[in-house]
Amino acid sequence: MEETEDLDPKENSAFELEAILGHHFVQPELLRQALTHRSYSAEHRLGCLDNERLEFLGDAVLELVISHLLFKRHGERCREGELTRMRSFLVNENQLANQAHRLGLGKYILLGKGEDRSGGRSKPSILSDTFEAVIGAIYLDSNIEEVFLIIERWFGDLLDQAIEIGLDQDYKSRLQELTQGRFHSVPIYEIEKITGPDHQRTFHVAIHFNDRVLQRGIGKSKKEAEQDAARKALDIIGT
Numbered sequence: 043m044e045e046t047e048d049l050d051p052k053e054n055s056a057f058e059l060e061a062i063l064g065h066h067f068v069q070p071e072l073l074r075q076a077l078t079h080r081s082y083s084a085e086h087r088l089g090c091l092d093n094e095r096l097e098f099l100g101d102a103v104l105e106l107v108i109s110h111l112l113f114k115r116h117g118e119r120c121r122e123g124e125l126t127r128m129r130s131f132l133v134n135e136n137q138l139a140n141q142a143h144r145l146g147l148g149k150y151i152l153l154g155k156g157e158d159r160s161g162g163r164s165k166p167s168i169l170s171d172t173f174e175a176v177i178g179a180i181y182l183d184s185n186i187e188e189v190f191l192i193i194e195r196w197f198g199d200l201l202d203q204a205i206e207i208g209l210d211q212d213y214k215s216r217l218q219e220l221t222q223g224r225f226h227s228v229p230i231y232e233i234e235k236i237t238g239p240d241h242q243r244t245f246h247v248a249i250h251f252n253d254r255v256l257q258r259g260i261g262k263s264k265k266e267a268e269q270d271a272a273r274k275a276l277d278i279i280g281t
Contacts, residue, residue: 055150056070056073059073059146059147059150060073062145062146063145063176063180063192064192064195065180065183065184065188065192067179067180067183068183068184069182069183072096072179072182072183073176073179073183074152075091075092075093075096075175075179076093076096076100076172076175076176076178076179077093077147077150077151077152077172077175077176078091078092078093078152079092079093079151079152079153079154079157079162079168079172080092080093080094081153081154081156081157081162082152082153082154082157084154085154085155093171093172093175094171094175094241094242095178095241096174096175096176096178096179096182097171097172097174097175097178097242098178098241098242099178099181099182100173100174100175100176100177100178100179100181101174101178101262103177103178103181103186103189104133104174104177104193105129105133107186107189107190107193107194108129108132108133108193108197108201109125109129110190111190111193111194111197111201112125112128112129112132112201112204113125115201115202115205116128116204116205120205124205127212128204128205129204130265130266130269131204131207132197132200132201132204134261134266134269135166135167135170135261135262135266136166136170137200138169138170138173138174139166139167139169139170139173141173141196141197142169142170142172142173143164143169145173145196147169147172147173147176148163148164148169149163151163151168151169151172153168177189177193180192212269213269213272213273213275213276214268214269214272216272216276217229217249217272217275217276217279220276220279221251221279224279225252227251227252229249229250229251229256229272229275230249230250230251231247231248231249231250231268231271232247232248232249232250233245233246233247233264233267234246234247234248234258242262243262244260244261244262245260245261245262245263245264245266245267246258246259246260246267247259247260247261247264247267247268247270247271248271249268249271249272249275251275256275256278256279257271257272257274257275257278258271258274259271259272259273259274
């Protein structure tokens with residue numbers, strides 16, 4: 043696999059990416075850091091100059107912006123729980139990876155050689171983390187109003203479709219209804235382990251059903267991991 047060259051803010055690749063993102067960086071070093079995976083940072087001895095802290099910030103900014111946009115569109119007719127489920131649909135790892143793929147972020151990510159050879163540019167976890175880091179970088183480089191406009195443009199029709207698609211993807215509820223109706227029993231969710239640093243924890247959850255592990259899931263929160271496991275379990279049991 044041919045390795046992607048380092049992104050130099052003075053090169054055409056940086057200007058190309060800025061045009062795709064719809065934001066010109068006053069501080070181009072923020073863009074470079076947002077694209078720097080920890081494998082690249084470790085390989086080049088850059089210390090903590092990877093994108094993990096920007097990802098932490100971008101995650102919070104994204105959740106705020108998406109919550110506000112959903113409230114504006116659907117707040118008058120949807121309850122809190124429904125808005126929460128719509129937000130989960132829009133900011134889960136797979137959705138953010140799709141957004142990153144649509145923007146073509148994969149080709150610009152700075153990866154260590156091993157991570158690059160193992161297909162890191164297409165891994166949902168790396169793509170979604172980079173997407174959040176870019177949001178954090180744009181926020182620091184501009185202001186919250188600019189970030190609102192950019193995120194609203196990126197997500198586009200998904201913000202309106204969330205009320206139909208997002209509410210239909212509450213996998214835990216669907217799994218419970220199915221198991222109650224068909225087997226007269228309900229699944230039990232158990233956290234098996236939590237990995238990663240405090241600001242970037244990964245939850246590993248197992249679904250126990252009729253004295254056996256039905257399926258396992260992972261996520262950045264307990265709820266996301268449970269939804270992931272429930273989605274996989276529905277594929278086994280069938281709807």
